[in-house]
Amino acid sequence: DTEVTQTPKHLVMGMTNKKSLKCEQHMGHRAMYWYKQKAKKPPELMFVYSYEKLSINESVPSRFSPECPNSSLLNLHLHALQPEDSALYLCASRLIAGVPSYEQYFGPGTRLTVT
Amino acid sequence: AQSVSQHNHHVILSEAASLELGCNYSYGGTVNLFWYVQYPGQHLQLLLKYFSGDPLVKGIKGFEAEFIKSKFSFNLRKPSVQWSDTAEYFCAVKGSGNTGKLIFGQGTTLQVKP
Numbered sequence: 001d002t003e004v005t006q007t008p009k010h011l012v013m014g015m016t017n018k019k020s021l022k023c024e025q026h027m028g029h030r031a032m033y034w035y036k037q038k039a040k041k042p043p044e045l046m047f048v049y050s051y052e053k054l055s056i057n058e059s060v061p062s063r064f065s066p067e068c069p070n071s072s073l074l075n076l077h078l079h080a081l082q083p084e085d086s087a088l089y090l091c092a093s094r095l096i097a098g099v100p101s102y103e104q105y106f107g108p109g110t111r112l113t114v115t
Numbered sequence: 116a117q118s119v120s121q122h123n124h125h126v127i128l129s130e131a132a133s134l135e136l137g138c139n140y141s142y143g144g145t146v147n148l149f150w151y152v153q154y155p156g157q158h159l160q161l162l163l164k165y166f167s168g169d170p171l172v173k174g175i176k177g178f179e180a181e182f183i184k185s186k187f188s189f190n191l192r193k194p195s196v197q198w199s200d201t202a203e204y205f206c207a208v209k210g211s212g213n214t215g216k217l218i219f220g221q222g223t224t225l226q227v228k229p
Contacts, residue, residue: 031215042205042219043159055214090159094215102147102166102209104217106159 003027004107006091012113015081021110023074023091030097032074033104034066035090043090049074050096081114088112117141119208121220128196129228136191136223138180138206147209148189149217150180154202162204165189176200198229 004025013019023032031050035043048056049068057066063085065077074091088111092104122137140148150162163174170182180191189206204223210216 033215040203040222040224042222045216048214048216050214056216092159096215102215102217103149103161103164104215105161106151108158 004091004093004105006089006107006110008110009108010111010113012115013078013081014115015083017081018077018079020078021076021089021091021112023076023093023107024072025093025105025107026072027093027095027105028071028097029093029095029105030071031094032068033092033094034064034074034076035092036085037088037090037109039088047076078112081112083114086112086114117208117210117218119206119218119220121204121206121223123223124221125224125226127226127228130198131195132227134191134193134196134200134225136204136206136225138189138191138220139187140189140206140208141187144211146182146184148180148182149207149209150174150178150189150191151205151207151219152202153205159205162191196225196227198227201225201227 007022034046037043046060047066052068063080067075088109090109091107094104118141120139148165151159163172165172165182173179206220207217
């Protein structure tokens with residue numbers, strides 16, 4: 001299994017809603033990432049988890065709350081978002097063990113629209 | 116701080132034309148370089164990577180890239196493009212430290228006309 005899966009594929013939410021994005025991988029990768037991508041722009045790193053511990057928070061507003069319940073799962077909890085938060089949210093994972101390999105495997109993303 | 120620069124923002128080619136997309140990075144110790152492709156409506160896929168060894172790297176779908184240390188460059192090439200190569204191409208370099216953070220260039224939109 002060489003896949004990173006993300007659910008849902010599309011999400012429309014109001015500014016007062018609470019929702020969660022889910023990411024899953026079964027490749028034994030111990031680093032997982034959340035990115036935000038606007039159209040025709042590169043992915044912007046939001047959070048990095050290494051061995052289920054948060055290692056990087058790129059000054060992301062607190063209305064985004066990441067969670068890594070186990071080595072296969074990564075969640076992004078959303079609350080009180082703004083319309084400018086509408087974007088494609090990408091999850092990625094990377095193998096840490098053994099010979100360092102820094103390539104990241106990306107999921108298909110969740111297209112988020114905030115109304 | 117490390118950075119990646121992609122000079123071509125939008126490239127339009129006819130099928131069978133040769134492709135070269137420029138990528139320059141700022142020096143930051145050991146270099147790990149990547150090219151990712153994002154086809155319309157699809158997720159980012161790794162085209163090729165360079166860690167060490169032979170500076171000419173071959174990737175999937177007939178793509179290759181050459182690491183030229185003296186020029187801080189990692190240009191992507193394909194001898195003959197197809198309509199199906201229409202996509203967004205991102206060059207990336209691993210950031211300093213061990214988190215595996217990737218620093219992406221701004222991307223190049225490639226449009227191949229049939």
